Amino acid sequence: MTNTAQATIGWIGLGRMGEAMVKRLLKGGFAASVWNRTAAKATPLVEYGATLAASKLDLAGCDVVFTMVSTTDDLKEVLFGDGGLVTGAVKPKVVVDSSSISQEGSAEIRARLQAMGVGYLCTPVSGNAKVAKAGKLLMVSSGPRALYDMARPYLQAMARKVMWVGEGELARVWKIAHNTMFGVVIQNLCEITVLAEKAGIPRHVFLESINDSVLGSMYTRYKTPVLTNLTFEQVTFTPKLLLKDMDLGMAAAKSYGVTMPAAAATRESVSRMVGRGHDNVDFAILLQETASDAGLTLVSENKVIDDGLQGR
Numbered sequence: 373m374t375n376t377a378q379a380t381i382g383w384i385g386l387g388r389m390g391e392a393m394v395k396r397l398l399k400g401g402f403a404a405s406v407w408n409r410t411a412a413k414a415t416p417l418v419e420y421g422a423t424l425a426a427s428k429l430d431l432a433g434c435d436v437v438f439t440m441v442s443t444t445d446d447l448k449e450v451l452f453g454d455g456g457l458v459t460g461a462v463k464p465k466v467v468v469d470s471s472s473i474s475q476e477g478s479a480e481i482r483a484r485l486q487a488m489g490v491g492y493l494c495t496p497v498s499g500n501a502k503v504a505k506a507g508k509l510l511m512v513s514s515g516p517r518a519l520y521d522m523a524r525p526y527l528q529a530m531a532r533k534v535m536w537v538g539e540g541e542l543a544r545v546w547k548i549a550h551n552t553m554f555g556v557v558i559q560n561l562c563e564i565t566v567l568a569e570k571a572g573i574p575r576h577v578f579l580e581s582i583n584d585s586v587l588g589s590m591y592t593r594y595k596t597p598v599l600t601n602l603t604f605e606q607v608t609f610t611p612k613l614l615l616k617d618m619d620l621g622m623a624a625a626k627s628y629g630v631t632m633p634a635a636a637a638t639r640e641s642v643s644r645m646v647g648r649g650h651d652n653v654d655f656a657i658l659l660q661e662t663a664s665d666a667g668l669t670l671v672s673e674n675k676v677i678d679d680g681l682q683g684r
């Protein structure tokens with residue numbers, strides 16, 4: 373495999389993120405064989421040129437296998453569990469993982485893969501499935517620089533920007549820090565939106581003002597439609613996955629001896645939201661929880677809002 377010849381590519385994990393990402397790869401002209409635990413999610417990708425793999429082991433002959441699953445344990449399961457990707461005699465050359473997992477879990481996975489002669493690049497992402505669909509992800513890698521240089525053309529097909537932050541598990545730390553801010557920002561955005569509304573400012577007017585202020589961001593803009601129209605059933609990211617990430621943030625803070633009071637308060641708020649049973653809904657339902665704590669009943673404002681994420 374050289375930097376110019378196309379590697380044979382395998383893909384494991386076709387949830388919200390994996391599906392959107394592999395579609396960008398296929399649309400970018402790369403061929404890929406795909407596998408998902410729930411096979412029905414893989415079938416529609418044939419239309420985009422994907423080849424269906426009957427099992428994880430069927431992808432073991434690929435040069436590069438991308439993985440996008442939920443947790444550290446799920447990644448271990450697809451790699452080393454029953455029928456796992458690297459459990460046969462044939463192994464892929466490189467595994468590129470984009471799941472949001474812990475630094476420690478990632479280091480353990482690296483050591484196990486390395487012992488088998490399989491390269492490993494961590495490449496977590498910034499952006500939800502809609503961002504991925506629009507080709508606007510940021511992908512941040514760590515691991516051997518040569519592996520990053522090899523994988524870069526494939527990453528560039530899926531992202532607006534790709535970066536390498538160093539060796540080992542540093543990209544995991546980057547992602548944990550990123551998602552801690554992701555939680556803290558939504559927590560505060562919900563608090564101030566409820567404050568403004570209770571005082572009498574319509575939500576869409578307040579959010580428009582924040583989006584156009586120095587504090588506005590791609591994130592505040594793409595959460596504005598759901599916060600205005602309360603369409604929490606359109607899931608981008610679940611409360612449970614956000615709690616996992618806040619817990620990863622707090623564990624990293626503890627291990628590095630960093631105090632994170634804003635993140636700690638947010639972690640508790642997210643945990644309460646999960647404890648109240650909000651499961652298969654968007655994490656922006658935190659707005660409703662915050663309003664309820666303030667004795668405010670929210671109604672949809674039914675506005676058509678440009679979130680700045682038109683596909684390309």
Ligand SMILES: NC(=O)c1ccc[n+]([C@@H]2O[C@H](COP(=O)([O-])OP(=O)(O)OC[C@H]3O[C@@H](n4cnc5c(N)ncnc54)[C@H](OP(=O)(O)O)[C@@H]3O)[C@@H](O)[C@H]2O)c1
Pocket residue numbers: 385386387388389390408409410411413440441442443445446447449450470471472473497498499500501608609610613
């Ligand atoms: N959604 C976002 O906005 C976002 C943004 C950035 C990063 N992330 C991170 O990206 C990862 C995926 O998120 P997502 O939103 O795409 O989640 P998701 O929609 O729940 O998809 C999870 C995927 O992992 C597979 N999976 C989970 N456990 C597995 C196991 N033990 N064995 C085999 N397959 C397994 C699922 O298979 P099934 O289809 O069979 O369930 C599915 O394909 C997470 O680590 C998340 O934190 C998410």
